[in-house]
Amino acid sequence: MAKQLSLDIALLQDYVTESDLENLQAKVSAVRESLLNKTCAGSDYTGWIDLPWSVESQLPVIKEIAAEIGDRADHLISIGIGGSYLGARSAIDFLADPLLGNDRVVYFGHHIGSDYTASLLNFVQQKNVYVNVISKSGTTMEPALGFHLIREALAKKYSRDELRTRIIATTDKASGVLRGITDAEGYRSFIIEDDIGGRFSVLSPSGLLPIAVAGYDIEALLAGARDMAHICKSEAAVLASDALTYAAARYLLFQKGKQVEILASFEPSAHSIAEWWKQLFGESEGKERTGIYPASANLTTDLHSLGQFMQEGSRCLFETFFTITAARARVPIHAIDDDADQLNFLADQSVEFVNQQAYSATSYAHYEGDLPNMTIRLAKRDEYTLGQLFYFFEFAVAISGLLLGVNPFDQPGVEAYKQNMFALLGKPGYEERRAALAKKIKGE
Ligand code: PA5
Numbered sequence: 001m002a003k004q005l006s007l008d009i010a011l012l013q014d015y016v017t018e019s020d021l022e023n024l025q026a027k028v029s030a031v032r033e034s035l036l037n038k039t040c041a042g043s044d045y046t047g048w049i050d051l052p053w054s055v056e057s058q059l060p061v062i063k064e065i066a067a068e069i070g071d072r073a074d075h076l077i078s079i080g081i082g083g084s085y086l087g088a089r090s091a092i093d094f095l096a097d098p099l100l101g102n103d104r105v106v107y108f109g110h111h112i113g114s115d116y117t118a119s120l121l122n123f124v125q126q127k128n129v130y131v132n133v134i135s136k137s138g139t140t141m142e143p144a145l146g147f148h149l150i151r152e153a154l155a156k157k158y159s160r161d162e163l164r165t166r167i168i169a170t171t172d173k174a175s176g177v178l179r180g181i182t183d184a185e186g187y188r189s190f191i192i193e194d195d196i197g198g199r200f201s202v203l204s205p206s207g208l209l210p211i212a213v214a215g216y217d218i219e220a221l222l223a224g225a226r227d228m229a230h231i232c233k234s235e236a237a238v239l240a241s242d243a244l245t246y247a248a249a250r251y252l253l254f255q256k257g258k259q260v261e262i263l264a265s266f267e268p269s270a271h272s273i274a275e276w277w278k279q280l281f282g283e284s285e286g287k288e289r290t291g292i293y294p295a296s297a298n299l300t301t302d303l304h305s306l307g308q309f310m311q312e313g314s315r316c317l318f319e320t321f322f323t324i325t326a327a328r329a330r331v332p333i334h335a336i337d338d339d340a341d342q343l344n345f346l347a348d349q350s351v352e353f354v355n356q357q358a359y360s361a362t363s364y365a366h367y368e369g370d371l372p373n374m375t376i377r378l379a380k381r382d383e384y385t386l387g388q389l390f391y392f393f394e395f396a397v398a399i400s401g402l403l404l405g406v407n408p409f410d411q412p413g414v415e416a417y418k419q420n421m422f423a424l425l426g427k428p429g430y431e432e433r434r435a436a437l438a439k440k441i442k443g444e
Contacts, residue, residue, distance in 0.1 A: 001227045004385040007242040008375040011367040016252045021238045024248045031402035042409030047195030051203045052225035066212035073130045076213045079109035080134035081142045083198025088210035090276035098269045104214045109146030121153045131167045136192040138176020217383045224387025232395040247399035258318040264297040265322040284397045284408040311369045319373035326380045327352040
C-alpha cells in the first residue's frame with residue numbers, strides 16, 4: 001500500500017498544537033468507535049464505510065455498460081444534482097486534461113438554467129448520446145425535469161426500443177418516481193443502496209459509471225479508497241491518522257472562532273474536488289445552528305481577488321491548502337538574451353517550481369496574517385490517489401460532524417426551498433403553503 005496523501009499542520013501552531021490534539025483523543029476515540037460500531041447518530045447511512053469493497057460485485061456490469069457506451073455513443077448525458085452529480089464531476093475534472101477537459105460526459109439536471117437547457121436539448125439532437133439519470137430519491141426537481149425534457153427530445157430521434165438501450169437509471173431499488181418509470185419502460189438500472197447517502201455515493205454506481213465512461217480506471221480508484229479505508233479503520237490515535245488529525249484540528253479551530261474553512265488549491269484540476277468537498281462538509285455539518293462554512297479558492301488566481309480579504313479581512317477564517325507534489329508535466333523556463341521581461345532569474349527552473357514557491361509564500365504570508373492553515377498533500381494526480389482522497393474526506397467529515405454533536409448523514413434543511421418551490425409551481429398537495437407564501441410575497 002502506498003500512502004498518497006499526507007497532512008501538514010505546522011502552520012496551525014498558534015491555534016492547534018499537538019498537545020491540544022492529544023487532549024482531544026478520548027472524545028475523538030468515542031465518536032470514532034460509535035461510527036465504526038454503527039451506533040452513532042445517522043448510523044443507518046454508514047454504508048459508505050464499506051462501499052469500496054461492497055461495490056466490487058457491480059464492477060463487471062458497470063465496466064460492460066461503460067464499454068458499450070464507448071462503442072455506441074459519443075457522449076453520455078449524466079443527469080443529476082448534489083451527491084448524484086458532484087462526485088463523478090469532481091473525479092472526471094480532476095483526472096482530465098486541465099485545459100481541454102473531458103467531453104465524453106456532459107452534465108444536465110444540476111441546475112434549471114433555461115439557456116443551458118435549450119443548448120443541451122439542441123446538443124442531444126445533433127449528437128449520438130446515451131443517458132444516465134441519477135437520483136436516489138427519484139423525485140428531485142432539477143434532474144426530474146431534465147429527464148422529462150430529454151426523454152421528449154430523444155423520442156424524436158430514437159425508437160422506444162432504442163431508448164430502452166440508451167437510458168440507464170441509477171436510483172433507489174423500490175421507491176420514487178424514477179424507479180416507477182424505469183420499471184415501466186424496462187430501462188437498465190443501478191441501485192443506490194438505502195444506507196448510502198447522496199454525498200457519500202461517489203464510489204457507488206452513481207459515480208463509477210460516468211467516471212468509467214469518461215475513460216478512467218475505476219478499479220484503481222477503488223483500490224485507493226480501500227487502502228485509505230484500511231488506514232482510517234485501523235488507526236485510532238489522533239496524531240497518527242491524517243483523517244482524525246484533520247477532523248480534530250477543524251473542531252478545535254471552530255472552538256476558537258474560526259467559522260469558515262477555505263479549501264485552497266494551486267491546481268486548476270482540483271476546482272471540482274472543492275465543489276464536491278463543499279457539499280460533503282456543508283450538508284454534513286451545517287445544521288442545528290452550528291458547523292464550519294466550507295468555502296473554496298482557486299490559487300493563485302484568487303489571490304488577485306480574495307487574497308486581500310484572506311490576508312487582512314475578518315479573522316473568522318482558516319485555510320486548508322490542497323497541493324499535488326508531482327505535476328504530470330515539467331514545463332522548463334529558459335533565459336532570453338536581453339532579459340527584457342526581467343524573468344531571467346527564473347532560468348532553468350520550471351513552472352511547477354514557481355507554483356510550489358507560490359504555495360509556500362502564500363501559506364507563510366497567511367500564517368503571519370493570523371490566518372491559520374494546514375496542507376493536504378497528494379503525491380500525484382491519478383485514480384488511486386483520488387480514491388484515497390475521497391475516502392479520507394468522507395471519514396474525516398463523519399468524525400468532524402460527530403464531534404460537533406450533529407448527525408452528519410442527514411440534510412433536513414435542503415427540504416425548505418423544495419417545499420416552497422413546489423408550492424409556488426402549483427404542485428398538487430402544496431395549496432396551503434402556496435397561499436401562505438403568496439401572502440408573504442405580497443407583504444401581507
Ligand atoms: O447528499 C444528498 O443526499 C443530497 O445532496 C442529494 O444528493 C441531492 O439532493 C440529490 O438527491 P437525489 O439523488 O435524491 O436526486
